[in-house]
Amino acid sequence: MLKQRILNDVKTAMKAKDKPRLGTLRLITAAIKQREVDERIELDDTQVLTILDKMIKQRRDSISQYEKAGRAELAEQEQREIEVIQDYLPEGLSDAEITAMIDEAINATGASAMQDMGKVMGQLKPKMQGRADMGKVSGLVKQKLAG
Template sequence: MLKQRIQDDMKSAMKGGDKARLGVIRLLMAAIKQREVDERVELDDEQILAVLDKMVKQRRDSISQYEQAGRAELAEQEAFEITVLQDYLPEALSEDEISNMISEVIQATGATSLRDMGKVMGQLKPKMQGRADMGAVSALIKQKLGN
């Protein structure tokens, strides 16, 4: 369903002459196709969200590197790409929602120390994929388990 929506958006960007948006959507489709070829499967929505999440993370990393190098125009391009990619991600979770989910999983798994971090992340990742920055989630889990 998500893949079809992306393909439809690509067609409308072509018809509308929106070259910048079209370029980002083509990058996304190429990443999806690459994974499908590599793994010899048709990606479902959850796997496509994982691809989207990875692409957004790569762009965030690039933005910080470009800003450090004083390349504002490249950072702006990456930021634009993030806005296009985020159109396909589910609504982001609020900080309170993330914190509550972490607390629930810590309680459910009986996690008590940083050694239990893998259990907690394993439970949270499928629920939060594409809806939260997993690096920030990881930091919050460390903070809660470190106490």
């Protein structure tokens, strides 16, 4: 399980005195625990991937804000955190794989217009979670359905 792997890596980082990595791993475990406590559930790998995706998105937003404010050192810190988080995501999909999966989902759902976007995204999200930028995927689906 992904969650167990993260917890094991926390111990490894503590033993290695790798403070930057340990800090990021603790942020991840805190986010997982928070959701488990709030919802009174044990998270599975898919739910953990959702959290990791959200954490990466937040850091990308922060990086752009820090760069606009001329705070390069803070942007670099966020980038290092992204690199640690990405260690736990499955290998990313290529553009060709994303396009093929979108076409397959459109055909499977019979989508033909923008109002069908929810059906298409509903089918794609579980397959692509943690492997593709869902914002980018959403834009590609919009283009296909609009065109």
